[in-house]
Amino acid sequence: MRVEIKFGGLGGQGIITAGYITAKAAALHDEKESVFTQDYSAEARGGASTSEVVISDKMINYPQVLHADYLVVMSQSAYNDYLHKLKKGGVLIIEEDLVKLDERAKDFKIYKIPATRFAEEIGNPIVANIVMLGFFVAITGVVSKEAMWKSIEERIPKRFLEMNQKAFLKGYEYGMEIVKKEKK
16 A cells, blocks of 8 residues: 655645654554655745655655645645646545635545634644644544644644644544545
């Protein structure tokens, strides 16, 4: 099993952190092989930002995402720039308040979450990436909830941990509601 995930957004949205936490969760806590790569523009905030994670049960010979199984986007520019990387029938997860879909999205399974709005309700829009991670775990099951939780605990500074845990749970619970509706 090889799973390819691409996260895309803008600098300052925590796209690199989301990829790092996901890869670490898979490797250290779910005991799978994982590779994490990142790319970002020169601007500290507002420029393009992307991270890729490849997860496998076997050794990973090629670390790049060629045809993503999952594309998680938090900006319109990321949607526009990276949709072609998502394989036909793949899962597209979007920040619904920031991304508008077009006719190209018809080839994918789409999940929407108002991650930034939820993050603002929690107290800081900066945790929208962690809301997205909770949602991603609930929708996909690619990484276990427990592994992602531990990885967040290890990555996030203690003074911000409680807010990030709330963000993760908000995204996870929202995702589980959708999963339950789909099973009916």
